[in-house]
Amino acid sequence: MNQPVVVSQEGGVGRLILNRPKAINALNDEMVDLMSAALRKWREDEAVKAVVLSGAGERGLCAGGDIVSIHRDAKALVDAGAGDAEATACPSAVFWREEYQLNSEIAKFPKPYVALMDGIVMGGGVGVSAHANTRVVTDRTRLAMPETGIGFVPDVGGTHLLSQIPDRLGVYLGLTAASINGADAIALGIADHYVPAADLDAFVKAVSATTVDEALATYAQKPPASDLYAQRDWINEAFAADSVAEIVRRCEAVGTEAAEKAAATLRAKSPTTLAVTLRALRNPLPTLDEALAREYRVSVRCVRSHDMAEGIRAQVIDKDRNPSWSPAEIGDVTEADVDAFFAPLPEGLELTIVNP
Template sequence: MVDEPSVLSAVDGRVATLTLNRPKSINALDHSMVTALDQRLRAWAADDAIAAVVLVGAGERGLCAGGDIVTIHRDAAALSGDATAGDAEAAACPSAAFWRDEYRLNADIARYPKPYVAIMDGIVMGGGVGIAAHANTRVVTDRTRLAMPEVGIGFVPDVGGTHLLARVPQGLGAYAALTARSLSGADAIALGLADHFVPAGDLEAFQRALHTMPLEDALGEYAQRPPESALDGQRNWIGTAFAAETVAEIIERCRAVGADEAAKVADTIAAKSPTALAVTLRSLRDEKPTLEETLAREYRVSLRSLRHPDMAEGIRAQVIDKDRTPSWRPTDHSAVTAAEVDAFFAPLPDELELTIDTAPQEDSSV
C-alpha cells in the first residue's frame, strides 16, 4: 500500500487548496512538507489561472501541531552534549536546514501576492502558526487552540512568532509567549493574530463557497462576530505585570495581583526554562524589525538553543519520556545573566547567516 503524500494539492476552478496530510501527528511539519508547500505556492503565485489559495489540515484535531520535534531533539541532544560544538556544527545539522527553508517559507507566505486563506481550525501551534498567522486572510473557529509553546521545551518562539507577538499591545503578546498557553479563536482575533471567525460547523460550507463566489462574499456570508475573548478582559493586570523588565519581576508582579488567575500565570511561567524565557522576553522587547530581519534573528537564536542543554532536556521531559519534570540549567530565573542572553543574539559568521529574498513573489494575473 502506497502512503499518501504528506501535503495534498488540488485545484478546483480558480481556487487551489493545500492540505497538510499527517493527521496522526496533527499534521506536524517536516522538511519534506515545507519543501512541498514552497513549491506549490511559488507555482500558483505565477499561474494566472489561480486566484486564491486555501490552507487546511487533514483530520479533526487541527491544522498543524508544530515542527518535527524528533529530529530537533536528536540534534539538540548531540550538540548540547558536545562541549566543542559551535555555530558551524549547529548550522550543519538537519534541524538547521529545516529552519532555513521553513523561515523562508514563512516570509514568502507573509507577502503572498494572492489571497491566501489559512483555516486555523483546531490545534495551531509553533510551525503551524508560521504557515497560518502570516497569511493575508486568517480564519479561526470555536475549536481553535493557537499557541507558541516553545518555552516549555527550552526553546524560543520562532517562525516569525516573535515578530507577531511583539506587536500585540498591553503585554498580551508577552503573556502568550511566556506562558505558552493556548488562545481561543476569539483571543486570536483580539490579539491581532487572526482576522475572521467562522463557526466550525460552517467550515465545509464556507470552503465550498470559496469556489463559487469571491472571497469577500464568502466571508460576508459565513464569518460572524467572534465570541468575547476571555483574555481580552484581563488586559489591565496583564499589561501592568508584563511591563516589568525581567522575567523574575513579571512573576513577582503576577503574584502581587492577588487574583487566582494571576497566581496561576505566575506558577505557569515559573515552571518554564529560565534561559528560554529570558531570551524570549529580549526578543519581544527588541526594536520592531521587519519580518525578514526577525526571521534572521530567530535563526541565530534557534541555532544557539540547539546547543543549550535546556532544549534537549525540555523535549525529553515533555515529549520523549513525558515525565514533565525537566531539570533546567539554571533553575533560578534571576540567575540568567545579560551576557548569556546576549550570546543567543550575536551575529553568526557571514556564511552561516540566514538570508531571505525580500523581493515579492510574482503574481502574473495582476
C-alpha cells in the first residue's frame, strides 16, 4: 500500500485508489503516470467492465496538485524574468502536460468510469473525477475550483466544465472559488448520482458483484435541495456583466448577505486572474481538448507571473493571507494584460492532446 495510487482488479472492476491521505491525495507526477498506464491497459482488457476511482483516508478524494512545488517554480521563473520557453520546461508545466492528457483520456474512457467524489474534491481532483461518465457525490462532498485565490486560473478542463453550467453559476464558481456540496454539484450538472458516504463501500462491492447500473439502482438516492441553485436568479443577473468590476458592483447592489460576501470575495482575489478567468468562461471552446490546450497556455503564463508566486506565498507558504497583487485593483487590469495570457505559445511549445 505504499504506492501513491493503488491499482487493482476486483471482479472485473479496475480500482484506482489515490493513496496520499496525509496530503488529501494531492496529485503528483507518479500518480498521473500510474493512472494513465492503468486506464490505457484497462480500455483494451475485455475482463475489465468498469473502473472505480476513490481516495484513501477520510478527508477526501483529492485536494488538487502540489502547490508548494508550483511555488518553487513560479518564484524561480519570476526572479529570473523567464519567458515562455523557460516556463514550459519547468517541472510544473511538464506535470500539467501529463495531467491534462489524463483528463482527456478520462473523458474518453469507453467503459463506465465511476468517480467517487467524496469529501474534498478540488482543482486536480475535479480533473480526475468531473470528466468521468459516472460521477458520484455524497453528503460529505466539498467541491471547488479554488485557483483565483492563488493567482491562478481554473485548469484541468475546469473552464470547459464551468462554462457549461447554466444561469452563470459556473462563472460564479470560477471567479469566487466557492465550494459546493454534493446536492449543488448534481443540480449544476457536474455530478450524476448521490450516494450517502456510509454506503460507499457497499456500493463498490455491488459494482463488482453486479453492474454499475444495478449498484446505482440500489444505493443512489435523491439528493437534498441545492441552496446554491436556489440563488440562481441574483447570480445570473450579477455575473452576466462583461467585467469583473461590474460584477462586483452588481453584487453589492443586490445587497443580500450572500451577494455582499461574493463581492468581498472577488475584491480579495487576484484582479488579473479574475479577468483572465472571466474571459475564458465567456468564450468557451467547443471541446474539452481545445479547452485543455488553451488552459495550458494560460497556466504557463500564470506560473511565470507575479500573482501566482505571490498568491501561493500568501495562502500556503507564509500563510499571512495578505497577498500583494499586481496590479492591485480590479479596474487596473487592461485588455492587453488579459490578451497576453491567451496568446499562442512559440512553435513547438503548445499542448497537443494525443488520443489513446
